[in-house]
Amino acid sequence: MFARRSASTRVVGTVLVAGSLVLGMTACGGSGSDGIKVGLITKTDSNPFFVKIREAAKAQADKDGAELIALAGAFDGDNEGQVSAIENMVGQGVKGILITPNSSTGVLDAIKKARDAGVIVIALDTATDPEDAVDATYATDNKAAGVAQGKWVRAALAGKAPQVVMLDGTPGGTVDTFRHDGFLEGFGITNSSPEIVGQENTNGDQTKAQTAMENILQRAPGINALYTINEPAAAGAYQAIQSANRVPQITIGSIDGSCTGIADVKAGKIGATVLQFPAKMAEQGVQAVVKFAKDGTKPSGFNDTGSQLVTDKPVPGVESKDTAWGEQNCWGTAGS
Incomplete structure (x- = not known):
């Protein structure tokens, strides 16, 4: 899925099944010097836009010494799959989740549970409704x-x-x-x-x-x-x-x-x-999670990544x- 993997990259060939929905799961990068895990959930793993987000998130996580766990819906509109992915990542101990929500309202309950568990959630590309259902949004206007x-x-x-x-x-x-x-x-x-x-x-x-x-x-x-x-x-x-x-x-x-x-x-x-600029969305999102993990600073609001x-x-x-x-x-x- 990625153009290049470093020697420390771990690829886990695991399939997460949610009812009849299938998601591919990849853990990218080493565990990092600080053991920081960053979750990424895209709408699909095939659309080139989301492939670019995943590649940029991986590169930034590697740069920051963090581990990226990437999941995707089985298709555009797969809310059930994204809910399962959120629950899976919370169980794996991620510090933050970056998500391009399939529906602006369909995953809100799962996002709230993740935030209640101390995980920050950042929307990429697609804002939630209401916008403050997540800690911050990095997206195009x-x-x-x-x-x-x-x-x-x-x-x-x-x-x-x-x-x-x-x-x-x-x-x-x-x-x-x-x-x-x-x-x-x-x-x-x-x-x-x-x-x-x-x-x-x-x-x-x-x-x-x-x-x-x-x-x-x-x-x-x-x-x-x-x-x-x-x-x-x-x-x-x-x-x-x-x-x-x-x-x-x-x-x-x-x-x-x-x-x-x-x-x-x-x-x-x-x-x-x-x-x-999807690469910018991913890079800034990963940076925000790493900063939160290190000093507790939470990102906030809508952050326009330009067009x-x-x-x-x-x-x-x-x-x-x-x-x-x-x-x-x-x-x-x-x-x-």
Whole structure:
């Protein structure tokens, strides 16, 4: 799962079963000079965004002399699996848990039990609802990222009457809500606006997005603007659009900032994307847990890890950087 392992890395080939749900568990790094254990729970272990978080968390834990225990849900939306992972980590004696919650409310009881047991819990990428259900959050300001996407897509239409499709993620998460609402705000419409001619949940999955887009194109052949929750969804939508010979007709916006996504922007598959900094989320989260373990200092509040619109088709009034910059900073740690 990781590009490189040090000689001291321990890999534990254990499978944690929760009902019919399966999670892969890996203990990374040595026990550390201070015996500090840091837990990491991502939504899945396959999405490149969460792979990047895991890699960055491992590297930071190694640097800080801590042990990283990494678990993931079996699929996007696997709340039961994440609850089991929290309970497992508390049992292993972690000092803190970093979590990208599948649902902003579905894991709150387990988080409260962990905190009551003296474990600090930090949300990465996805805020809980309420936000103070965790000690702190390290994440993109997803509302601002959505606004940037919406402003660019609207401006890129150059005055054409919009016919908008929304390819959302998974209902119930703050990431999905904030990005969706931000796009609408930036674009200048609401959920009830007649400009929206199609909307589907894709779970941020490329295959599901492709199928959804194929179906929508049959119902709404005149669409010219597309919101996507992330770059895998944008890639799937593009495949459907390309197969239907509609590429010149439809402007695609997205959010993620992966190196693959930046390449898709450069190739003209995605018009613009909003780059995030998942490595920074993971690094700052691990540092906060280690600091807590050493001197009792708890992190607090929402900590914006930054975002940046990237496109090779800049529009007036929307600040952006080109794909050359994006290639240098894709999912890196540089601030916006």
